[in-house]
Amino acid sequence: MIELYLDTADIEQVARFKQCLPLKGVTTNPTILAKSLTGLRDLLASLAEIMGPNARFFAQVVSTTVEGMVEEAKKINQLPYDMVVKVPATEVGLAAIKQIKQEGIVVLATAIYSAQQGFLAALCGADYLAPYVNRIDTMGADGVGVVADLQHLINQHRLPTKILAASFKNTQQALEVMKLGIGAITLPVEVAAQMFAHPAVQPAVDQFSKDWHGAFADKLSFES
Numbered sequence: 001m002i003e004l005y006l007d008t009a010d011i012e013q014v015a016r017f018k019q020c021l022p023l024k025g026v027t028t029n030p031t032i033l034a035k036s037l038t039g040l041r042d043l044l045a046s047l048a049e050i051m052g053p054n055a056r057f058f059a060q061v062v063s064t065t066v067e068g069m070v071e072e073a074k075k076i077n078q079l080p081y082d083m084v085v086k087v088p089a090t091e092v093g094l095a096a097i098k099q100i101k102q103e104g105i106v107v108l109a110t111a112i113y114s115a116q117q118g119f120l121a122a123l124c125g126a127d128y129l130a131p132y133v134n135r136i137d138t139m140g141a142d143g144v145g146v147v148a149d150l151q152h153l154i155n156q157h158r159l160p161t162k163i164l165a166a167s168f169k170n171t172q173q174a175l176e177v178m179k180l181g182i183g184a185i186t187l188p189v190e191v192a193a194q195m196f197a198h199p200a201v202q203p204a205v206d207q208f209s210k211d212w213h214g215a216f217a218d219k220l221s222f223e224s
């Protein structure tokens with residue numbers, strides 16, 4: 001089954017979606033944490049309380065050197081949760097990923113804007129790849145196409161890497177990449193909410209209710 005994550009540091013929203021979606025965990029990035037003004041340790045403690053012991057969390061290194069990223073990855077990995085370390089798939093990041101994998105740490109290569117960049121990250125040993133679908137679209141390119149090419153390369157070369165598609169502004173982008181058989185996806189809160197917010201749904205449910213009560217008053221289904 002595809003792994004479903006929420007891309008947020010909003011505790012209340014995680015609690016909300018934990019109730020109604022099969023969330024495997026929560027992804028973050030430095031911008032998300034900076035905007036929430038919550039440090040990683042505090043956030044993880046709150047998230048773990050909501051999500052339970054089997055949840056998986058993603059945290060990104062902020063170091064800019066290979067050595068720094070490797071040391072930071074080790075520290076993130078030592079946190080008492082199921083952690084995946086996010087590393088930008090830059091030249092420096094790819095070098096770090098190679099070393100981090102030698103430590104047996106689970107790694108996601110992030111900031112992926114092309115299939116070739118993602119493919120190299122997979123060859124360097126990344127367990128997950130995060131192509132930025134909406135950001136690619138916004139640049140006038142084809143985010144879904146990049147994900148399709150990347151999934152094709154992973155299949156062709158029989159790599160164990162999973163695509164964790166990220167950066168969405170609408171449900172259509174999410175649907176299109178899910179149709180490609182990707183292993184994981186992370187949704188911002190707004191897009192997750194749009195998934196079940198089709199404008200025709202509530203009127204349909206209201207009509208059922210009106211028809212029922214018109215015929216059977218306050219009886220429940222099994223009482224009729």
Ligand code: G3P
Pocket residue numbers: 007028029110132134135166167168188
């Ligand atoms: O972590 C990367 C991804 O979440 C970026 O999303 O919405 O900032 O393009 P966005």
